[in-house]
Amino acid sequence: MTSNKFDKVEALVFDVFGTVVDWRGSIIRQGKAFSQRRGIEIDWPTMADRWRAGYRPTMDKIARGEIPWTRFHDFNRELLEQLVGEFGIRGLRNKDLVELNDFWRRLDPWPDVVRGLKRLKKRFVIGTLSNGDIRTMVDIARHAGLPWDVVFSSENFQRFKPEAEVYLGAARLLGVRPDRLALVAAHKNDLRAARANGLRTAFVERPKEHGTTKRTDAGPERYIDLLAPDFNQLADQLGL
């Protein structure tokens, strides 16, 4: 594995949910603390998985024009309300629903992330490229101490990944050709779409994203330039 495909890369953009932050572990931790404090029992691992599972179908409906553009934070609140009904959870006031929905703005990074990003930032412009909204990205960065140079989101383009405009839009807003921009992600479909639009790609393995129940495929692909177990080993491969 050499890094010569990255020689002319000026900027790295990162998928966030799963790649940078442990959304599942963070929702479960915050949820258990909430349940204990309020005496309201909720199956948080199941809640986290089901909440996340509503994300893609909602974005697909927006992409097909079945529902109007809605930012992540707002449709995530609707998903929460549906789940509260389905789970038959009683005793939650509006204030509680606000608090629960804000869990997604206080997600914790994987252990290698802060140091790895600081190393990568020495050579590259670093930014987010998330389907989450801008304010969610800003609040996570403040919570977790993530040293982004710039925050890009589906909200900038009113399109969700893997639509082409998101990848091309990030390159355009950074003033670079697509092949001078790389996407770092733990999800192969995201990297496949990035490459289809001319970006360079780096896969980072996050085997614990879905807990212990779901296996991830960390093998090489023709559309992946670099594979690394974490951000620090990515920095190592890039000679930083």
Place this chain on the structure above:
Amino acid sequence: MTSNKFDKVEALVFDVFGTVVDWRGSIIRQGKAFSQRRGIEIDWPTMADRWRAGYRPTMDKIARGEIPWTRFHDFNRELLEQLVGEFGIRGLRNKDLVELNDFWRRLDPWPDVVRGLKRLKKRFVIGTLSNGDIRTMVDIARHAGLPWDVVFSSENFQRFKPEAEVYLGAARLLGVRPDRLALVAAHKNDLRAARANGLRTAFVERPKEHGTTKRTDAGPERYIDLLAPDFNQLADQLGL
């Protein structure tokens, strides 16, 4: 002067050229070093002033639809080429013009800025709201060590300040009502437009922006909530 009008403010956005960075001093310093190294004599104070003077008329032409949307970095290059012609400067190759145009991506902050921003960031989300383009903002922040949470630019909206959409767009992308967002600027027309669109406002005095030849009016106005001599004294007034 009390800060109660800022009690519910969640985010501060900053004008950049003049308010955060000393564009004139930075262009002159870089220009003089370039001239000395290359043996090409240029009147850099006049060049800096004339270059900057082309900025507003160009943005006005774009706003009126006389020329298509162009980002700052690109129309600034055209302005540079015009000035090189008008000044009769000889011996500049394309590589030199690239270097000169990039001066605007390496502007130095006023002395109070880095510490002041770090203090303000403790309580507020902080970001740019500049007519400069996103990459220029990113490069200045990396050069100067500016700890922005987020970078907003005319480029996000394809509109220049003082058009309403820039101020309202920043509030929308941060997910806040306009009165929970404040603009910090050294230019009264910018603050007047921000207030007309419902934002809170803070004026910071930058008497040296135009060198010693031009006086600035630092008096209070009905559309200005806070006035401060610099970012640290703004942080003082806000109890940070």
